[in-house]
Amino acid sequence: MQKSQKKPAKMVSYAKYGYMFIAPFFIAYAFFMIYPLINTFILSFKGNGATVDEWVGFQNYQWLLFGGEQRAANSIQNEFWTSMGNTVILWVGNFVIQLVLSLLLAVWFSDVRIKIKGTGFFKVVMYLPNIITAASVAGMFLMLFGNSKFGAINSLLLNWGWLQDAFPFINNEWSGRILVMFIQSWMWFGNTTLLLMSGIFGIDPAIYEAASIDGSSGMHMFFRITMPILKPIFIYVVITSLIGGLQMFDIPYLLHEGTTIRPTLETGAVFIYKYFHQVSPNYGYSAAASIVLFILTAVLGIIIYRFNTDSTAPKKRKAAK
Amino acid sequence: MKKKLLALLLASAMVLSVAGCSDETPTDNGGNEGDGTTSAPANSDGSEDTTEGAATPxxxxxxxxxxxxxxxxxxxxxxxxxxxxxxxxxxxxxxxxxxxxxxxxxxxxxxxxxxxxxxxxxxxxxxxxxxxxxxxxxxxxxxxxxxxxxxxxxxxxxxxxxxxxxxxxxxxxxxxxxAPGGFLYRSDLAEQYLGVKSPEEMQEKVKDWATFQATAKELYDASNGATSLQATEGGLWQVYQYNRTQAWVVDGALVMDNAADFYDIAKTFNDEKYLANVPQWDPAWYAAIQDGTALGDFVPTWGLTAAADSILSNMTGGEGGKAYGKMAMCQGPNGYCWGxxxxxxxxxxxxxxxxxxxxxxxxxxxxxxxxxxxxxxxxxxxxxxxKAIVDEKVNSNPQLTDGQDQFQILMDQADAINMDGKITKYDSVIKGHFNDSVNGYLDGTYATKDDAINAFKDAVAASFPDLVVE
The missing domain is CATH 3.40.190.10 (Periplasmic binding protein-like II)
Structure with missing residues (x-):
């Protein structure tokens, strides 16, 4: 008793050490995250090329979103919207396949009645493509699907007589996009499967047992038990995939022969990189495009979140309090 | 035990990252031995400058x-x-x-x-x-x-x-x-399909653009459609662009000069299969030469060096390669300079x-x-x-047929190169956009030549907001 009475008087604050220990992170965070973020905002209001240091107000945004009378303005607007269109196409294409596949696998692998053996092994196998760097994956697919008759697939098809001339798998608008969608799904489905599986494993088996005793079918259990309880994880997967998808860069950027990026694969992030990285520094376009992408991601994220969370949930919590 | 291992790992990671930092600095102790080539007295006795090197003023x-x-x-x-x-x-x-x-x-x-x-x-x-x-x-x-x-x-x-x-x-x-350049071709295939036995005879076959096209047709027919004369669109453009009379940019405005005509030329070449149309700087480029899909390409001096990754070495496959000692040089339709x-x-x-x-x-x-x-x-x-090297005949390129001396071929062109007022700081980016639009025209991305030219101008305007592009 005595001890506890004395303690408050003698209390030494160790908080400052705590702050000191976490300080490096926040310093690094401010330097590498906050400053670039603010600077991007500033840059988006500055010019391009020779006028890179001058304030131009909303001109970059205006050109990107609405174009203008000059050729440059229209050209930038065109390219930006094309790149945004490409981003959406590539994201939807890879996300739908990826989600369906992952959900299916996750349900199968976690189903107590099927009891698949060697789940650990399959998890590793499914996750493996994600470990390979994007550069290697792109290199591999370039070799497989090379445009000319020297590409592996092309040479096979030509040898079998299925093709008369080499098919430009990468340069062709849709086959190129399908390749990117396939690579992205292939690289990321393992990751998504693991996330969904962990969600499903968190569901109380007793519920399934009760359901099966009452005679409900697998389909029924999936839609009535698994999906509703999985919703938070599901939303998390959708939102992270959306953010990742809108920033899709590496594969679309790498998947081309010769020296130029394929215009049909140019995503928003590739657009940003392209203009940022030229000798005539077009920082303004890049920064403005980054901000537009940022706002878009935030808005879409919020919408998805709102649509999918139970609107009565906050009220319940309040009532409980 | 696990904790100890972890501590060791973290400690070594820290040490390594610190070591990594000091490695990045260009100065290392090697710089202080001073064998008379450095003039800085500050460094002649230097020992403590691993830190100094980090930010050498x-x-x-x-x-x-x-x-x-x-x-x-x-x-x-x-x-x-x-x-x-x-x-x-x-x-x-x-x-x-x-x-x-x-x-x-x-x-x-x-x-x-x-x-x-x-x-x-x-x-x-x-x-x-x-x-x-x-x-x-x-x-x-x-x-x-x-x-x-x-x-x-x-x-x-x-x-x-x-x-x-x-x-x-x-x-x-x-x-x-x-950097003068010429036409580099497979001499064995040229002999087989065109009956050409020496670089001089080959030069006769490609002495101007009309003859070049006629030879391309002859070759394509003789090989039953297996071999095109020219490998890449990019190489063709390098030779063609040397005939420009003006720079890409004059008084802050884009000038097309003869570039518009090149779309037609490239289209003809592509449609008639005079062009194998493989991408430059790609494994397919070299493969096309080695397996005879293309007879040759335009290559300048720096692409003909003995280095293992030069264009020539890649095309021949290096010593023991498929086309090693089976390639030859001639001047081509017009002299040019590249890079x-x-x-x-x-x-x-x-x-x-x-x-x-x-x-x-x-x-x-x-x-x-x-x-x-x-x-x-x-x-x-x-x-x-x-001139002395050519006169003394001391150079022999083992990658070329009979050890041909490429300098002899390129000598006159080197004297003739004149680039006065024809290069600008914009060239590299503009050239990239131009070749993209030509390739887009060839592969059908752009339906018409006007679309392709328009796309090219758009791309230039977007890259250089300061330029006037009409």
């Missing part, structure tokens, strides 16, 4: 010559070797820093490097974008800073000197090579004496330039030395 000699170049530039690697062997400068006194993996990568990334903290003395600059560097005093310094003037250069080809000057006429870049690398001085140069010695060795020293040419098969920027 400009103007202070760090004893190590840093050459900034891009990954695929094998010229510089060979130059370092030859320079160190013949002058006795220790190899660790010359370090090569690479930025970007090819010329375009170098164009975009060397500027970032120069704006950073890294050490830089000599930088390599490509013809297509040298002007954007030498006209910026925050990036490059005049060669007079390290004591090299125009008069010191030994018999340079005049176009190389003209390109190396900035807007005010100050010499800021010198080239160690001249070339210049040596410039970074604004933050600090190892002046060694830098001067290096540059002089390859541009002002007959013996050095001769050693470079004979050692690498590159075409040095010294007309007298080149």
């Amino acid at each position: 400009s103007g202070e000699d760090d004893g190590v010559l840093t050459i900034v170049t891009w990954g695929s530039n094998s010229d510089v690697v060979n130059m370092k070797k030859i320079f160190c062997e013949n002058t006795g400068v220790a190899e660790d006194k010359v370090q090569i820093v690479t930025q970007g993996d090819n010329g375009e990568g170098g164009r975009d990334q060397i500027v970032q490097y120069l704006k950073g903290d890294g050490d830089a003395d000599i930088i390599t600059l490509e013809a297509d974008w040298i002007l954007s560097y030498i006209n910026d005093d925050t990036l490059t310094a005049p060669l007079s800073d390290i004591g090299i003037s125009e008069g010191d250069l030994k018999n340079p080809y005049s176009y190389t000197v003209a390109i190396g000057k900035d807007e005010s006429g100050t010499l800021k870049g010198v080239s160690f090579q001249a 070339g690398t210049w040596l410039g001085i970074a604004a933050k140069h600090n190892t002046d004496d060694l830098a001067a010695q290096f540059i002089k060795y390859f541009t002002c020293d007959d013996d050095g330039m001769r050693a470079y040419t004979l050692g690498t098969n590159d075409f040095c920027n010294n007309s007298t030395v080149m």
Whole structure:
């Protein structure tokens, strides 16, 4: 008793050490995250090329979103919207396949009645493509699907007589996009499967047992038990995939022969990189495009979140309090 | 046990990362042994400068010559070797820093490097974008800073000197090579399909564009559609663009000049299969030559060197390769000049004496330039030395049929090169956009020539907001 009475008087604050220990992170965070973020905002209001240091107000945004009378303005607007269109196409294409596949696998692998053996092994196998760097994956697919008759697939098809001339798998608008969608799904489905599986494993088996005793079918259990309880994880997967998808860069950027990026694969992030990285520094376009992408991601994220969370949930919590 | 292991791991990670940092600094102890090539007294006794090297202030000699170049530039690697062997400068006194993996990568990334903290003395600059560097005093310094003037250069080809000057006429870049080019082709296939037995006979077959096309047709028919005469659209353009009468940009406005006609030429070539249309700088390019899909391509001097990654070495497959000793050179329909690398001085140069010695060795020293040419098969920027090498018949390229001397073919063209007022700082980017739009026209992305030209102009306008593009 005595001890506890004395303690408050003698209390030494160790908080400052705590702050000191976490300080490096926040310093690094401010330097590498906050400053670039603010600077991007500033840059988006500055010019391009020779006028890179001058304030131009909303001109970059205006050109990107609405174009203008000059050729440059229209050209930038065109390219930006094309790149945004490409981003959406590539994201939807890879996300739908990826989600369906992952959900299916996750349900199968976690189903107590099927009891698949060697789940650990399959998890590793499914996750493996994600470990390979994007550069290697792109290199591999370039070799497989090379445009000319020297590409592996092309040479096979030509040898079998299925093709008369080499098919430009990468340069062709849709086959190129399908390749990117396939690579992205292939690289990321393992990751998504693991996330969904962990969600499903968190569901109380007793519920399934009760359901099966009452005679409900697998389909029924999936839609009535698994999906509703999985919703938070599901939303998390959708939102992270959306953010990742809108920033899709590496594969679309790498998947081309010769020296130029394929215009049909140019995503928003590739657009940003392209203009940022030229000798005539077009920082303004890049920064403005980054901000537009940022706002878009935030808005879409919020919408998805709102649509999918139970609107009565906050009220319940309040009532409980 | 686990904790101990973890602690050990973390500790070693920390030590390694610290070591990694100090490795990045261009100065290492090798710079202090001083064999007479450094002039800085501060360094002659130096021992404590691992820290000093981290941010060597400009103007202070760090004893190590840093050459900034891009990954695929094998010229510089060979130059370092030859320079160190013949002058006795220790190899660790010359370090090569690479930025970007090819010329375009170098164009975009060397500027970032120069704006950073890294050490830089000599930088390599490509013809297509040298002007954007030498006209910026925050990036490059005049060669007079390290004591090299125009008069010191030994018999340079005049176009190389003209390109190396900035807007005010100050010499800021010198080239160690001249870059005339010719037509490189498979001599065995030429004999088989065209009955051509020597480079002279081949030249007759490609002496002008009309003959070139007729030969292409003959070849395509004789080989039953297996072999096209020309491999790449990019190579064709390099030769064609030499006939431009104006630069890409005149008075701040884009000038098409003869470029519009090239869409038709390329289309004809592609439709008639005179063109194999494989992408440049791609494994398919080299494969097309090796398996006879294409008879040849236009290649300049720097693509004909002995380096393992030169265009020629890639096409022949190197010693024992499929086309080794089965290729030959002729002049082609018209002479041209393609690219070339210049040596410039970074604004933050600090190892002046060694830098001067290096540059002089390859541009002002007959013996050095001769050693470079004979050692690498590159075409040095010294007309007298080149003439002597051709006259003495001392050069023989083992990758070419019967050890043909490519210099003999390219000699006259080197004298004739005139690029006056035809290069701009925009060239590299514009050339990229142009070839994209031509290829887009060939593969059907753009339905008409006008669409393709429009797309090209759009791309240029977007890249250079300062230019007038009508």
